[in-house]
Amino acid sequence: FAETRVIKLDEFHKGLQLGETRELRLILKADVQGSLEAIQNALAKLNEELEGVGITVLHAATGAISESDVMLAATTGAIVIGFNVRPDVAARRAAEATGVDIRYYDVIYHLLEDVRGAVTGLLAPETREVVDGVAEVRETFRLPNRAVAAGLYVVSGKAVRNARVRVIRDGKVIHEGTVASLRRFKEDVREVAAGYECGLTIDGFNDIRVGDHIEFYHIEQVPRGR
Known part of the structure; x- marks a missing residue:
């Protein structure tokens, strides 16, 4: 590859x-x-429509985004696309170290529009997702109101009461929602830092299992420079 700069x-x-x-x-x-095949077919069709530029899928597979995916992107100047999957801890650290761009989608149309926009210069989103922290579910228990609470250990960043959350199981996103409660020693708290434990309930979602990872994130406005 002639161009290996991170893009x-x-x-x-x-x-x-x-x-x-x-x-x-x-x-x-x-x-x-x-989903993988549908995206590849849609990208191939989009590639035929575009003039003067090619879209090349260097690697396509199912499963969580791995460290090797990120390193391949870093050495080839590629962008990583995750469809209903997230990076594991090693991949997240590698992306932070290399500056590799990882994009997340759960709707194929939005993925295609972003790729088309990048090529034509009309990439429109004025917001970006910021991950506040990641926690691991160490235990679960049912509350008197029948909601399921999760005992968490915050692995990185911080758990935030007002954040949005994703439940990730085996690298796959199984639910997105909002925090119903965040507690530490039975006290309601706004946030819990990495290295500490806390209790969490998610609004309207009870299928939390030991070993799941909870990703806390928020959306922020980004001024776009032209």
């Missing part, structure tokens, strides 16, 4: 205009084979 999806069109690249390289990970 961000929203910077791709600038590189295209400067003649630095004519190829958008992707590493694709999805939760199930059916």
Whole structure:
């Protein structure tokens, strides 16, 4: 590969205009084979429609985003696409160290629109997702109101009361929702730092299991420079 500089999806069109690249390289990970094939077929069709630039899927597989996926992206100038999957801890650290762009989707149309927008220079999103922290479920117990609470250990960042949450099982997103309660020693708290334990309930969701990971995140506005 002639170009191995780390590329961000929203910077791709600038590189295209400067003649630095004519190829958008992707590493694709999805939760199930059916989704993976549908995305690959849709990208192939989009590739036929675009002029002057190619879309190349360097690697496509099911399962969580791994450290090897991130390192492949770093050495080839690719962008990692996760469809209903998330990176494991090693992959997250590798992405932070290398600056590799990991994009997450749960709707194929949105994925295609972002890829098309990156190529045409019309990438529209003015928000971005920021991960506040990740916690591991160490135990579960049922409350008198029949809700299921999870005993968590905060692995990285912090658990945040007002954040949105994802429940991740075996690298796959099985639920997205909001925090119903966050407690430490039976006291309601706003946040809990890494290295500490806490209790969590998720609004309207009780299928929490030991070994699940809870990702706390929020959406923030991003001024787009043109």
